[in-house]
Amino acid sequence: MESISAVTALSALAHEGRLDVFRRLVKAGEPGLAAGEIARATGVLPNTLSSNLNILTAAGLIISRRDGRSIIYRAAYDRMRDLLAFLVADCCGGEPQVCAPLAAIASQACAAEGRSC
């Protein structure tokens, strides 16, 4: 991942409302959520939300598809993974003990959901 691309993704997430939306979509998984559902759940105005969904889309973090009158958004997991990989890419050179806990983080997150992966 290019540095400029990482900055775009980080900028998109560096916003209370957008971070909230992104995490909801990450949680929602493959089926995703309709724009209207998100607007209702968060109490954000539809046009403001649309603007922020555009920013997340442009950053490649979410993907949309139309379904009837609704537009469904879902998280782009590949891109999320690339971003995380970029952030930790150099960490091992300095302090190996930073990398090790990453695996723990992954499995802890899974354990919290009662899953195994």
Next chain:
Amino acid sequence: MESISAVTALSALAHEGRLDVFRRLVKAGEPGLAAGEIARATGVLPNTLSSNLNILTAAGLIISRRDGRSIIYRAAYDRMRDLLAFLVADCCGGEPQVCAPLAAIASQACAAEGRSC
């Protein structure tokens, strides 16, 4: 980690120059780098750099100490780990296959450096 705290950290990293500085410090490890060294290496004006170092410090991502006339900065690995943990916290609920590759990312980063952790 609180959402607002994550936004602060993400905002700090959502800047070409600051992301560059942060990654250099991550790479540099425990000994860290002097402000002047970073300024020379990046070609950024000292005052501009200082401003950006302040932002990274306020976000908790880096830590400074004085050494003679120089001020040495180093990455705050704990905080970095917390941020990553926050970002992946919900991913397993939606798509378990996102969590699994995280462990791979960690070990890949290590392998690239020829280390084992």
Next chain:
DNA sequence: TCCATAGTTCGACAATAGTCGAATTATGGT
């Protein structure tokens, strides 16, 4: 065709962020 619903786009405005030159503080050496 007409209407209601679902979202988006546009234009304007206020607030925030980024950068620079100049001045300031702190340390070490002579």
Next chain:
DNA sequence: ACCATAATTCGACTATTGTCGAACTATGGA
């Protein structure tokens, strides 16, 4: 005490970002 080096703080200016109301586009149903 004086000077040079290292870095920060201050003030001003420009550019960018975020939000809102209003208007617009697209879809599905009567």
